[in-house]
Amino acid sequence: MIARAGLPPRLEARGLRKRFPGVLALDDVRLALDRGEVLGIVGENGAGKSTLMKILAGVEAPDAGGLFLDGQPVRLGSVKEALARGIALIHQELNLADNLDIAANLFLGREPRRGGLIDEGRMEREARALLAQVGLERSPRALVERLSLGQRHLVEIAKALSANARVLIMDEPTSCLTPHEVERLFRVVGELRSNGISVVYISHRLGEVQALCDRVLVLRDGANAGELKREEISHDRMVRLMVGRDLSQFYPHVPHPPGEPMLAAVGLRTPRHPGHALTFTVRAGEIVGVAGLLGAGRSSLLRTLFGVTPPVSGEVRVAGRGIALRTPRDAMAAGMGLVPEDRQQQxxxxxxxxxxxxxxxxxxxxxxxxxxxxxxxxxxxxxxxxxxxxxxxxxxxxxxxxxxxxxxxxxxxxxxxMSPRVLLMDEPTRGVDVGAKYEIYELMERLAAGGMAILFASSDMDEVMGMSDRALVMHEGRIAGELGRAALSEEAILRLATGGEAAA
Incomplete structure (x- = not known):
């Protein structure tokens, strides 16, 4: 953080209040963001983070309270007006035109002109400089549709910088990024901070908040719940402020004596990875995790088990009876349910x-x-x-x-x-806050205690280790190994997920 004695905060919110039909979203919320500071904002879903973000970015207007930029009161009537004042919002769902190249996206609606025509040469030169600033080694003429999600986030940051943004509001920027892309994004945010640009960083990933932020503002039930300085930031402190209680035992799973085999796959080949035959069993009362890196085949396995993409070959049995999986209706009739990865779309x-x-x-x-x-x-x-x-x-x-x-x-x-015998869950806690995660874990525990068989896929290794009786680890479409609860560790999972052999 760049400390400048005597200067007002770069952006300040005082006494913000916002009501929607049936709910008070914000109640006397206060925020101060200094120059060159990364301010984390955390809270459970429904705590008011999204509403606060929208007010700061000009999407919504507060019912009461005000905003101050460099000590001067401002009214932001639109996103365009906020951007003109140097405040840019980078949504979790990126706002890019996939069919255009990077340069065209960076200056869309603000293209440099010469003689009434778009100055393509100048646009490309300025785009190249912006891409260098955010560390993206791609041609300005590369189509956005050919970029990874991490690269698209960097394009969004470059677009904000092209408009001379002094404040960046980042909403769950790493939710779909690989570890390498997260590392690169962190480097870029650090360089922006060094250059005096202020960042509001909203995330459910508390480990990232702890690693990156200079200060953390915690919201609960639409109000300020507390604030933590850099030296005070820890996972447990953030959680206590977010939920108002201490979740000392975050993963409540206690193994139960397993019952009869409830779900069995024998030689199952999925359309995504037809070259690998998958064989495993989940017993009544068991919670079995499926781990693996991005693209390992976790989601395709669950979709095949539920008949979304019928198997190429092999057998699936529920409670000892073989079923013909042509559609999800066949899986439902056998007593299976699937909670998909993308709740809003599926x-x-x-x-x-x-x-x-x-x-x-x-x-x-x-x-x-x-x-x-x-x-x-x-x-x-x-x-x-x-x-x-x-x-x-x-x-x-x-x-x-x-x-x-x-x-x-x-x-x-x-x-x-519908009282299923088997519940398939793909990323059961993705995009939910820490309090809701705990409630979902408690629910999984109750269901298993009642005899339900649960097979869940997760990219969160702590979740796999904390909630699984045992875990199947996938690598490039095959089950690379199985780990019992006592053998579950980050090292053991990564060894199998990257194609290595299980430890002796």
Whole structure:
């Protein structure tokens, strides 16, 4: 952080208040961001982070309170106005035109001109300088559609710098990046800080916040819950401020005596990796993790088990009975449910009410003579909202208005409503806050204790180690090895995930 005695904060928020129908999103929130500072903002889903970010970037206007830039009051009526004042927002869902090249994206709507025509030479020169500034070694003429997610994030940062941004607001910038891309992004953020640019860094990944940020602001229930200086930042302190309690035992799983084999795959070949035959078993009451690096085949395995992409060959048995997997309906009839990796695209229908989402897999059970039994549907919904503690004003609320953690509970609850024998879960806690993670872990533990077989895939090794009775580790489409709970360690998982042999 660049300390400049006597200067006001680069960006300051005082007493921000914002109300939406049925919810007070922000209540007297205060924030101060200094020059050349990386300020982390953390909190559970629904804590007010997104609303605060939108107000800082001109997307929303506060009902009360004000913003100050270099000590002067400002009113931001739009994203364009915020950018003109040097405040740029980099969304988790990037705002780039895939069919255009990098240079065109950097200056879209602000192209340098000469004689009324776009000055292509100047645009390319300035683009090249910006790419060098963010450490992206690609031609300005490379199409954005050919870039990795990490490279696209760097393009977004370069685009903000091209508009002379002095404040960058970064929303979950590493959620889909590889470790190498995260490392590169951290280097860029460090260089921006050295150059006096201020960064607001919003993330659920508390380890990243601890490694990168100079200071952390914690929100809870739409209000300031506390602030931590650099030397005070730790995982446990952030968690205590976020949830208002100490989660001393973050992974609540206690192994149970396994029952009969509930899910078995014998010689299963997926369309993604048809050259590898997969054989494994998950018993009643077991939680089995699937680990592996990006592209190892975890998601394709779960999708094949659920009939989304029917197997090339092999056998799948549920409770000892072989099933023909042609469609997800076959898997559902056998007693399986799948919580997919992308809840917003595949797990829930955002525009539909909580009630209708929760009853989707059980519609045939809640109809009479082809007509939906509204009372039966309402009963299912009320039971799942209660059992999963879904925080919603009512079950008539559209799912899109819920926090990420509560959306995930709905994505899980719709399958639990049909009482499955086997629950497949792909990245069960991706994009949810620490409190919601703990609730999902507790739910997994209760389901396993009740005899359900759970097979879950996760890129979070701590999650795999903390919640698994044993883990299958995949490498390039094959099961490279199996680790019992006592043998689970980051080193052992990485050794198998990178193609090595299990330790003797």
């Amino acid at each position: 797990g829930v229908i955002l525009e539909m009410a909580v009630r209708h989402n929760l009853s989707l897999p059980t519609l045939r059970r809640v109809q009479r003579h082809g007509v939906l039994d509204r009372r039966g549907e309402a009963g299912i919904s009320a039971r799942m909202v209660r059992e999963l503690d879904v925080k919603t004003p009512s079950d008539a609320q559209p799912v899109q208005h819920l926090s990420g953690g509560n959306q995930q509970k709905v994505a899980i609850g719709k399958w639990l409503a």
